[in-house]
Amino acid sequence: MRVHVVSDVHGASEALARAGEGADALVCLGDLLLFLDYADHARGIFPDLFGVDNADRMVELRTARRFDEARALDQELWAGLDRRAVIEAAVRKQYGELFAAFPTPTYATYGNVDVPTLWEQYARPGTTVLDGATALIGDRVFGFVGGGLRTPMRTPYEVEESAFAAKVAALGEVDVLCSHIPPAVPELCYDTVARRFERGSEALLEAIRVTQPKYALFGHVHQPLLPRTRIGRTECVNVGHFNRTRTPWVLEW
Template sequence: MIFISDIHHGLSGLKELPINKGPVVILGDLINWIDYRDGSGIARDVFGDQNIDKLIMYRKNHDFSSRKDLWKELFSNDPEKKQLQIEEAVELQYEEVFCELINHEVWIIPGNVDSASIMQNLAGDNIKFVDAKIIDYEGYKFGFAGGGVPTPINARGELSEEEFNKKLNSLKGVDIICTHAPPLVEELVTDVITNKIEQGWASLADFIANNSPTISLFGDVHQPKATRWRIGKTECINVGYNRATKNYIDLKDLIYD
């Protein structure tokens, strides 16, 4: 079993995944809305270079009010056409990602940019959606809780803290808890490249403190200040920004680490 996260339509990284490692567990964010390193993605294709360059600047400067206003302005001009363009681009990216994964057994939870319904409609028989489930594998109980932390952007895959906490409460007793976003710990949610404190789950931090799973696995924060952190007895691990690094984590390395 190997774990990856934040594919963001990075097809080259998927081509390099090993075949003989068991299930590929994807911890969310399969599509590329905006790559803040170079501006590529669905948003640039739909809204153009100049607007996306502004959005990136606002994000870097933590000017979320201007960013939100610009998004509202961009969608106000022929919103039905824009939404259709976005949906078509989203579906195409999912199709291309799933095509690269056709020779793998894949377990998926959604991230903050994901549409669970579109993924489920397009996925092949090799894809298993494991959100809110407990699965026994090789003597370990894995719990899965997908979705993104709520933000002013209101991305399609976001959940309220209350909704996420309800999901977590159905996963007590697991050895390994798998989520998209990290627990709310400053070192795990601070992105050192974008100079931004990202989002983390307060309820996940509480779940870990109260239930002491052996390992917490997640992604979401692309360049965190810390990739590993300990909450009590639990080792918290960011599995990496696969689009940029092509990184994956092997279950065997976690067990024998």
Template sequence: AMDAAIDQQYADLFAAMPTPTYATYGNVDIPDRWAKHAHDGVQILDGEVAQIGGLRFGFVGGGLQTPMRTPYEITDADYAAKVAALGPVDVLCAHIPPAVAELSYDVLARRLERGSAALYEAIREHQPAYMFFGHVHQPLAARTRIGRTECINVGHFARTSTPYVLDL
């Protein structure tokens, strides 16, 4: 029954996605199930780069290991390798935030979620224009700057009910 419910949620999710969609996994996702439901217009990226509107978008999926043990948590070393594989990008997209306290602290859960030091270092080194992430449901800060990079929690739009849109 649980497997059927999970499959139905993925079927509903992917049916709602427009074409094109560029997606990466979250920490609670089960990557093996995505391919079963993704349609031709969905490109799934994890540790990979896509050219969109003349810009290089880098995607890193999953989360870092925690006591929660969600399905797609990986080691810091494996996560860092995916970040390094991207090289310089114009826009960095990940499920989790960089390791910055105000972006990682969930005010409702009253805890720091695990942000990535590898993402933080990549931002410091390459200074992409934007870093988009989600994961932290009720962040202390929904956005901040690291150098010239605007870091934005694009998953946090409950107050406005309006998703973030990047005009290229």
């Protein structure tokens, strides 16, 4: 059995269409949308609307964790526009391209920048969307937990710790634990380029310690200090920033 795993696609629909080549299934751990590319400020919904100069400024403020100033700039730029309608139109365009690129079968969960309410409108037969649920792929049970935890970034799909923990608990014992965010291990959560800790999940960490799945797979941290580590018998792996690498992580058994 061969499964390809991707995360943090961020608009790379052409590469996504090739990600399942040679695999029995594709697993996607979310963040399909590209709102603002921190590596190339000319890419994404934000610069398309407001230009590269404003994108440069927004990245500078967020990277410096000057979130109040970033929100003030955001409010200034959106003044006079129907924010909800404009963003939804751009999101729908990206989702149309991205879901059309998924091979069959694909098993997918949400990232923190995704909009779950729209997924059911774009997921075609052959794409299974899971969040707090399991799927049998080959002879292994895969558990999926989507979204992220609350942060000052206020991305679209962030939930309270209790809600996230409930989704983790609903899985029970699995062979492969799949999530968008990592377990709360500092080395797995630190982004060496952004120079900050992303939020990891204590509930995921506890589930790994107690149930010891063979693998815990995740993304979210684009340039992690440590891309993989072992917790007991569990191999914890950041499957990579697909938008940059264009290469899926391969799981074979």
